[in-house]
Amino acid sequence: MDPLDELKLELQKIPWFRELQIKHLDMIAGISQLRNVKAGEVLFREGDRAEYIYIVLSGRIALDMAVPPRGKMRFHTADPWEVIGWSSATPVVHQRTASATAVVDSRLAMIDSARLRELCDQDHDLGYLVMRRLSNIVASRLMSSRLQLLDMFAEPENKNAK
Numbered sequence: 001m002d003p004l005d006e007l008k009l010e011l012q013k014i015p016w017f018r019e020l021q022i023k024h025l026d027m028i029a030g031i032s033q034l035r036n037v038k039a040g041e042v043l044f045r046e047g048d049r050a051e052y053i054y055i056v057l058s059g060r061i062a063l064d065m066a067v068p069p070r071g072k073m074r075f076h077t078a079d080p081w082e083v084i085g086w087s088s089a090t091p092v093v094h095q096r097t098a099s100a101t102a103v104v105d106s107r108l109a110m111i112d113s114a115r116l117r118e119l120c121d122q123d124h125d126l127g128y129l130v131m132r133r134l135s136n137i138v139a140s141r142l143m144s145s146r147l148q149l150l151d152m153f154a155e156p157e158n159k160n161a162k
Contacts, residue, residue: 007034010057010109014081016133024126031115035108043084043100043108050088050096052110056080059106065098076144077103086137088113089130 008029011017017025034057037043043054046065054061056078063076063084075098078084084100087093120127 003034004029007032007109010034010107013057014055014109016055016081016083019129020126024123024129027119027123027126028111028116031112031119033110035110037102037106037108039102039104039106041102043102044096046096046099048096050085050093051113053086053089053113053116054084054100055109055111056082056084057107057109059108060103061106061108062101062103063098064101072099076141083134083137085113086134089116089134091117 008025011025011029011032017028020028035054037059043061044050058080061078061082061084062074063078064072064074067073078100085096087097116130120130
């Protein structure tokens, strides 16, 4: 099977792309590629240049960040159809704020972030759909981060209080 056709078939499975017109799917496929990673393989490191948005097609990807003085801490594990590296789609983020490592053998779609921004600027219908989806991802991760912070800073219940 032609690699571009295989890529389109994989992208069509992702709920994130269901509302896209065929021309938009073709545009995104044209700036994307498939990548297989083995368990333990590092996809990117905190501080690396942010060039791609990744969509997990199969497998699991761990996201970690350095937290002084605790060291590397896992804050999220992405499952199939989750988007990671989404901040690279913004015009101001130029480096990774976390590291990503495959937990198990995984397959991902990689979308060139700079070219995606260009496509969104050229075709505002596509831009609206992409940014709407990205805003949902950002909101979800923000809520998850808030819950993690609440859990981290929660004071234990005082059992001796009356």
